[in-house]
Amino acid sequence: MSDVTAASSVSFAEFPAVTTAEWQARLARDLKGQDPATLRWPLPDGFALEPFYHREALAALGGPPAPQPHPITPWLNVPTLNVPADADGREQIELAATALALGADGIHFNISDAATFAVYYLAELLPLARTFVGYTVTEAPDTLLSQLVENNPGTALRGFLRFAPGPVPEGGELADYRVALRRCVSLTTGMPDFRALAVNGAFFGNRGATATQQIAFSLNTAAALLAELPNAEVSTAQVAAALHLHMAVMPGYFLEIAKLRALRRLWATLLHSFGLPAELNERLRIHTLTSSWTQTTLAPHNNLLRHTTEAMSAVLGGADSLSVAPFDYLFAEANEFSSRLARNLSVLLREEAGLGRVQDPAAGSYFIETLTDQLAREAWQLFQRMEEAGGLPQVRGQLLDEIKTVATETFRRIASGQQVVVGTNRFQDRNEQFSFHPKKLLRSASFDVTRAAYPTEVLRLATALHFERRERKSKRAAVVLLGSNTNQVILESFVQMLQEHERPELAASHPPGTLSLLYSSAEEATLMYATPEQFQRFARFIYLIPNEKHVFIPPALLSSDLATMQEAVRVFGFKEMKVQGYTTEQVLARLQGR
Known part of the structure; x- marks a missing residue:
């Protein structure tokens, strides 16, 4: 006979059962007449989470689902x-x-x-x-x-x-x-x-x-x-x-x-x-x-x-x-x-x-x-x-396009502050001392540019480098890749920081599929845009890589002497993004809290 006492069932009989109607009435009372639907949590997946679930939720599923198999050992x-x-x-x-x-x-x-x-x-x-x-x-x-x-x-x-x-x-x-x-x-x-x-x-x-x-x-x-x-x-x-x-x-x-x-x-x-x-x-x-x-x-x-x-x-x-x-x-x-x-x-x-x-x-x-x-x-x-639609690999392009659409919206939400990334777009340490060299990191071909915080993050790093370049009166210039289709997000973020009477009329967004860039020298900073092909040719020129058959992934930051960079930006057809009444440097300074 086993010495182990069988576990008794857990019961809370001393607490009276609360019906769904009673819970809903309590919610309505606490919300003081506000519609509980305002507490719904919309997901990017296209449906919303309710603020309240009760036992009827399991009944709607046909009863409690069976638990998943317990692994033989923990993870x-x-x-x-x-x-x-x-x-x-x-x-x-x-x-x-x-x-x-x-x-x-x-x-x-x-x-x-x-x-x-x-x-x-x-x-x-x-x-x-x-x-x-x-x-x-x-x-x-x-x-x-x-x-x-x-x-x-x-x-x-x-x-x-x-x-x-x-x-x-x-x-x-x-x-x-x-x-x-x-x-x-x-x-x-x-x-x-x-x-x-x-x-x-x-x-x-x-x-x-x-x-x-x-x-x-x-x-x-x-x-x-x-x-x-x-x-x-x-x-x-x-x-x-x-x-x-x-x-x-x-x-x-x-x-x-x-x-x-x-x-x-x-x-x-x-x-x-x-x-x-x-x-x-x-x-x-x-x-x-x-x-x-x-x-x-x-x-x-x-x-x-x-x-x-x-x-x-x-x-x-x-x-x-x-x-x-x-x-x-x-x-x-x-x-x-x-x-x-x-x-x-x-x-x-x-x-x-x-x-x-x-x-x-x-x-x-x-x-x-x-x-x-x-x-x-x-x-x-x-x-x-x-x-x-044909399954993989036939739908690979469609599949990646659908992910890109969702990711672009995430970039926008982070840049506008609607989605919080602690330490990056909210609760930042303006005096943060980087434990890495921003220029070296941005130049690294292995730097991960596919992350949610990248456009916001790289703008801050690139801006810090720009003001450093201006203070040192550097004779070199740089172009930093901010991401795809992010200029309009940057402008909208800037506008959110202004008083009503300060707000400009925004220029039209750059064409879909183009890359957002920051051109920076000691004299000026300019938001620009270019097609991926223009940026690829530009990067090969700066890095002296003539063979287009050679696989080359440009780093996020490319720099050269001022004259070469100015001429290359012009020759390869980069276009300026304008903010009516404000220079890029004013936009960057405000976004950096300066």
Whole structure:
């Protein structure tokens, strides 16, 4: 007979039940006659969250949904280590061994050049049969995987492989990669703890997609892989068993919990549509990572707080593994301080907060269950619309255009202050001392310009450099890329700061699809715009790159001597954006609080 006392059911019988009508009457009384509908929270996804949910919400869903399966173990803490193109990864492998000894449960290597990665050294330092290791590569995924298999005969690998072939979503362009991906599936068949195919939902999230779009477009990617890869040697079931999901998690706490839950629910529907057994859904693994879309270089310690909410959403939403990025990764070299904080965040949530001890903590919540259902319904409709239009890769352009539309609106909301980014557009430290060199950062080709705060952030950095250049009476000039279609947003933000009698009539916005630029010299600053082709030719001229066949991604900041820059701006056809009655320098000074 067991000595363990059975847990009694939780009851609050001493509290009288409150009906929905009573709650609504209380809301109306507290609002003093104001319509409760004014408290609705509209989402970019196209629907609104209600200010109040009650037990009827679950009845509308047909009763409380079944909780998600509880993982055998809590989520895995899997830091990401970047292996640069000029390295063989030995240093990162040693860092991985240290991280595993200090609280990490696995490692994710983001490898720039898989051909030079030290597979031998990896096997020497890490026991691959017991260690969860993820690999992201940009080319020849089957080559790296075959090297791992050949150098570890008889070893069933643990972890995942993610193939990220340039600026397209995995599944967005399959024609050139089918053979390699099929080989990856074949090499790992019989390795139940290794997933050789990634559905990279983070690709969409880190470009500003809504939660609905992230779910739907991830399903479109998975559908493309399930439809295109099977052949005589590789079955649909093998492809499905090899799939896993990579999802970026944003700071929208409850929304992100519901996003992961809705995705897992729809995964079962997707597999069923391909005639696959239900048990494959139980094997789904979701790897989550803190979002780059929401990170900032200004007031960067706030990234620690963003990461905390993102990590909590991930694990409460049912993530199987989690990568927390260092708070300063946008501008700093990898360092032990920020890496340790990132690694310990997951450890604290598990060891001290105990978040891994409860099965599906969000289950039964009137609000989250309703939100999960709404996201699932909206995402499935969007998924079907894309499939009816031809699916990936045929609809890749349409899919990216829809994300761009949403992202552009986010840029506008941030620049106008409607959407708060703490430390960047609200509660700024005007005397902030940058822990990086703004000019060096803006010149770096690796500087991430796809983030939500980038247009607002780079304007502040570029303005600081302009006033510094003016004070030093520099003989050089610079052109800074502010982003796409952002000049009108800048002007509108400026107008918001003026009194009514000061407000100018705004010039017409620059044509859609053009880039916003800031030309800066010691004598003047001018807001300009140019087509992407004009800016590309301009950048090649400044950097002396004549061969247009050579792939060249211009940095955000380009500088030269004053005469050369003035002539190049004229020759390549940059146009000035005008603010009636105000110079660009006056606009910038006001936006900077000067």
